[in-house]
Amino acid sequence: xxxxxxxxxxxxxxxxxxxxxxxxxxxxxxxxxxxxxxxxxxxxxxxxxxxxxxxxxxxxxxxxxxxxxxxxxxxxxxxxxxxxxxxxxxxxxxxxxxxxxxxxxxxxxxxxxxxxxxxxxxxxxxxxxxxxxxxxxxxxxxxxxxxxxxxxxxxxxxxxxxxxxxxxxxxxxxxxxxxxxxxxxxxxxxxxxxxxxxxxxxxxxxxxxxxxxxxxxxxxx
Amino acid sequence: xxxxxxxxxxxxxxxxxxxxxxxxxxxxxxxxxxxxxxxxxxxxxxxxxxxxxxxxxxxxxxxxxxxxxxxxxxxxxxxxxxxxxxxxxxxxxxxxxxxxxxxxxxxxxxxxxxxxxxxxxxxxxxxxxxxxxxxxxxxxxxxxxxxxxxxxxxxxxxxxxxxxxxxxxxxxxxxxxxxxxxxxxxxxxxxxxxxxxxxxxxxxxxxxxxxxxxxxxxxxx
Numbered sequence: 321x322x323x324x325x326x327x328x329x330x331x332x333x334x335x336x337x338x339x340x341x342x343x344x345x346x347x348x349x350x351x352x353x354x355x356x357x358x359x360x361x362x363x364x365x366x367x368x369x370x371x372x373x374x375x376x377x378x379x380x381x382x383x384x385x386x387x388x389x390x391x392x393x394x395x396x397x398x399x400x401x402x403x404x405x406x407x408x409x410x411x412x413x414x415x416x417x418x419x420x421x422x423x424x425x426x427x428x429x430x431x432x433x434x435x436x437x438x439x440x441x442x443x444x445x446x447x448x449x450x451x452x453x454x455x456x457x458x459x460x461x462x463x464x465x466x467x468x469x470x471x472x473x474x475x476x477x478x479x480x481x482x483x484x485x486x487x488x489x490x491x492x493x494x495x496x497x498x499x500x501x502x503x504x505x506x507x508x509x510x511x512x513x514x515x516x517x518x519x520x521x522x523x524x525x526x527x528x529x530x531x532x533x534x535x536x537x538x539x540x541x
Numbered sequence: 542x543x544x545x546x547x548x549x550x551x552x553x554x555x556x557x558x559x560x561x562x563x564x565x566x567x568x569x570x571x572x573x574x575x576x577x578x579x580x581x582x583x584x585x586x587x588x589x590x591x592x593x594x595x596x597x598x599x600x601x602x603x604x605x606x607x608x609x610x611x612x613x614x615x616x617x618x619x620x621x622x623x624x625x626x627x628x629x630x631x632x633x634x635x636x637x638x639x640x641x642x643x644x645x646x647x648x649x650x651x652x653x654x655x656x657x658x659x660x661x662x663x664x665x666x667x668x669x670x671x672x673x674x675x676x677x678x679x680x681x682x683x684x685x686x687x688x689x690x691x692x693x694x695x696x697x698x699x700x701x702x703x704x705x706x707x708x709x710x711x712x713x714x715x716x717x718x719x720x721x722x723x724x725x726x727x728x729x730x731x732x733x734x735x736x737x738x739x740x741x742x743x744x745x746x747x748x749x750x751x752x753x754x755x756x757x758x759x760x761x762x
Binding site for chain 1: 583586609611612616626627628630634636637
């Protein structure tokens with residue numbers, strides 16, 4: 321499972337583009353994961369959107385996650401659900417989901433990350449890693465040291481979310497994150513595909529350097 | 542499955558009593574079904590409430606339904622979920638629920654009732670049967686003739702919900718309803734148990750008369 325570039329669809333900052341349009345454009349730029357997040361649509365309207373994005377991500381070979389609503393995730397055939405601290409607890413979600421269903425969870429502290437691992441999460445998102453205006457209730461950023469601490473504390477993939485853009489994508493990968501989750505930096509841009517491509521190449525380059533810290537030609541033979 | 546008296550917990554009109562207190566008192570008065578409805582609590586807070594009510598209803602031999610959130614219903618061990626027209630469609634809910642899980646659905650027209658049957662619903666609620674102030678977005682009452690039409694149109698149990706009280710409980714049972722769902726008439730009363738007991742006895746008496754329309758001593762030998 322690649323979590324390098326994880327794009328969260330958000331109609332409110334999407335410049336009038338639909339969830340499906342956002343997903344398609346982000347995938348064209350190399351997104352590995354699409355998360356559908358919409359706190360406003362009732363379930364009856366969210367489900368067809370989820371079903372549409374499920375088809376789009378499947379065709380692209382990407383992962384499809386639904387924010388919060390595990391019922392929508394299960395009914396639409398999504399790969400998993402992303403849970404916040406106010407959503408269904410990981411343990412409860414695990415109980416009602418099939419074995420291969422992916423459960424991600426947002427945490428703000430190492431202790432929550434360790435608990436999420438115990439409860440059966442598949443990945444952890446430090447949220448918000450930096451301060452963000454995309455999610456009004458997100459609170460202040462936890463910072464790069466907290467990210468580094470969580471990456472050391474748990475063996476699961478850790479994704480940095482909140483305030484991530486081209487200016488700090490390299491930094492969070494160097495701190496140990498497995499990927500970056502973005503809203504504004506991709507969804508809020510005029511050229512979603514171009515913005516996704518730039519973010520993806522920054523992440524890929526940083527991960528390559530991490531795997532081979534002495535640079536090209538200096539690794540073990 | 543008895544649906545004679547179906548009590549929907551609602552903290553907002555419950556005079557400060559908790560969902561669990563409301564459920565316990567209503568069951569003591571003979572409620573057959575408890576539905577947990579809370580549109581305000583986040584999932585992480587709703588789940589423990591649901592788990593508590595699950596224990597209370599199980600001990601009482603009553604059914605436990607959760608409004609809207611099938612994830613909370615499944616995770617708490619509830620008997621089923623009650624879906625509105627804006628919630629997950631019945632067909633989608635059926636897909637992710639175990640076979641024995643009960644799915645009820647609110648409808649406003651015979652056509653919706655027939656569709657709900659096709660999609661796999663276990664019971665139908667005509668909502669609102671009469672005008673109600675308990676549910677601000679419920680719209681005007683559909684009336685007794687619509688109720689009668691739906692009872693004729695579908696073979697599933699039909700429950701009357703919305704504006705039901707001691708003054709019209711007999712009427713809706715005579716129209717063919719299998720039971721009455723109440724909020725204000727029970728949950729909003731000082732004495733929940735007494736109010737439930739009164740409603741239950743009205744429903745039981747009306748159903749007995751329906752089964753034996755010529756009165757005691759005049760039925761077939």
